[in-house]
Amino acid sequence: MTIAIVDDNATNLLIIEKILHKAGYDDLFKASSAMELFEELDMDAESSAEVPVDLILMDLMMPEIDGVEACRRIQEKERFRDIPIIFVTALGDSNKLAEALDAGAIDYVMKPINKVELLARIRSALRLKYEKDWHNERNKRIRYELDLAKQVQRSVLCAPIANESVKIGALYLPSTELAGDFYAWYPLGHGRYGIILLDMMGHGISSSLVCMYIYSALQDTINRMSDPVQVMKELNLRMMQLHMSDQLMNYYFTAIYMVLDTNARTIDYVNAGHPAGIVYADGETVLLTEGCCAIGFFEDIEIVKGSISYEQSAKIMLYTDGLLEMMEGNVEDGVQQLISELKHMEEAELAQLPQAIQEELSNNRQPDDICLVMIQAY
The missing domain is CATH 3.60.40.10 (PPM-type phosphatase domain)
Known part of the structure; x- marks a missing residue:
């Protein structure tokens, strides 16, 4: 299980990394910008390519490409739509937070980070990801069986x-x-x-x-x-x-x-x-x-x-x-x-x-x- 942490502030990256390591999450990817995240995700790969991360923790306010725009671009790609995105932000603007959720994020955590709250929201997001993955795999098996039944019926x-x-x-x-x-x-x-x-x-x-x-x-x-x-x-x-x-x-x-x-x-x-x-x-x-x-x-x-x-x-x-x-x-x-x-x-x-x-x-x-x-x- 891989968690991506995206923040232009090196201190914030280090804090979140330590919290996750202590909680047992060892497979982490750190990025200081949305572009670094895009490179890791390999945005232009085939739709059948493996998705390299299971969860994204992302800062809302970043230079060049902010969190909302990054979230929109990720959600535009069908193979990334099931990746849960949690914003970690110091911004208390409710309109901006609503915009972030509308862009496809599933949750947010306010800075300064409360360790208990962050881990609880991560567990919740990963449970949701597990359920989606289970249903997607089940649907894939059903699709295969339907295709096979279709071939038998035509034959x-x-x-x-x-x-x-x-x-x-x-x-x-x-x-x-x-x-x-x-x-x-x-x-x-x-x-x-x-x-x-x-x-x-x-x-x-x-x-x-x-x-x-x-x-x-x-x-x-x-x-x-x-x-x-x-x-x-x-x-x-x-x-x-x-x-x-x-x-x-x-x-x-x-x-x-x-x-x-x-x-x-x-x-x-x-x-x-x-x-x-x-x-x-x-x-x-x-x-x-x-x-x-x-x-x-x-x-x-x-x-x-x-x-x-x-x-x-x-x-x-x-x-x-x-x-x-x-x-x-x-x-x-x-x-x-x-x-x-x-x-x-x-x-x-x-x-x-x-x-x-x-x-x-x-x-x-x-x-x-x-x-x-x-x-x-x-």
């Missing part, structure tokens, strides 16, 4: 599919490090694909963990039963297993799951309380509205399966409500805009945000996760 998202019968892609824009939106698709054989888009309640760590829990069940569930009604019942059962009687809030998600059969040219689906997906096929538009309530609300749910046939080709857009929230007007206006975008969207534009949404995102903060899944069946 399980499905890669695009493009072949002679189907093209599937997605756009994924989390509003925070970890998202509550999730998508997946699985080839089921014989030209059939199981495709799901879900939106977990909330976003952040807890929602992303529940998303990963559902992901762990998805591949086995979809490959084992594939039928949209059975898949939704199984996922609802998995969500109910998370419920505990002492919880104030239980998690749920909305979703659309579909089985696209490119040989039979059919789409079987269930919409579980999710914004209606859009199908544009053979010159007609169909909204995917058949289904049930959100998954995870009730143990027993009634599910209605929807079915669509097409003759030539079909374009399908699935999206989460974060997309509609970024659009002007009400929900109905947003859906109509998406229908218009889908009708005129070229194959090369699949899985791209509508231009209006791109402009909105460039000008405003994204309030919710946005996920867009686009499917072209030939």
Whole structure:
């Protein structure tokens, strides 16, 4: 632990040094001016560089650069903002002392120095420094774990599919490090694909963990039963297993799951309380509205399966409500805009945000996760 003592008076430096030595503080740095302190701190070093002092005791009135200005310059550097600064001064001007505290100092001691008071204030400042360092280290560990969780979450998202019968892609824009939106698709054989888009309640760590829990069940569930009604019942059962009687809030998600059969040219689906997906096929538009309530609300749910046939080709857009929230007007206006975008969207534009949404995102903060899944069946 290093304490810096800054005073243009050599006698004051010696007095404070002796008080600190007798109290057991042996790692001291003495400076007769703010510039000497700046050199010791290496003010222009990288933000990740080690901070060489843990506490600064500084005179308020010094030539060239006074204590207030020195304090301001130190506080301007992000890596020094957690260093406690205590002014040691003979100046009793309350306005000047208030200015010093506003500049970033945490306390002051009046001259002539009272040894007991000085040591008590140093102990208090170092306790505060310890607490800040502990929280900073904890936040650093949390940031590392969040980055790792983010990488894991992104790694399980499905890669695009493009072949002679189907093209599937997605756009994924989390509003925070970890998202509550999730998508997946699985080839089921014989030209059939199981495709799901879900939106977990909330976003952040807890929602992303529940998303990963559902992901762990998805591949086995979809490959084992594939039928949209059975898949939704199984996922609802998995969500109910998370419920505990002492919880104030239980998690749920909305979703659309579909089985696209490119040989039979059919789409079987269930919409579980999710914004209606859009199908544009053979010159007609169909909204995917058949289904049930959100998954995870009730143990027993009634599910209605929807079915669509097409003759030539079909374009399908699935999206989460974060997309509609970024659009002007009400929900109905947003859906109509998406229908218009889908009708005129070229194959090369699949899985791209509508231009209006791109402009909105460039000008405003994204309030919710946005996920867009686009499917072209030939």
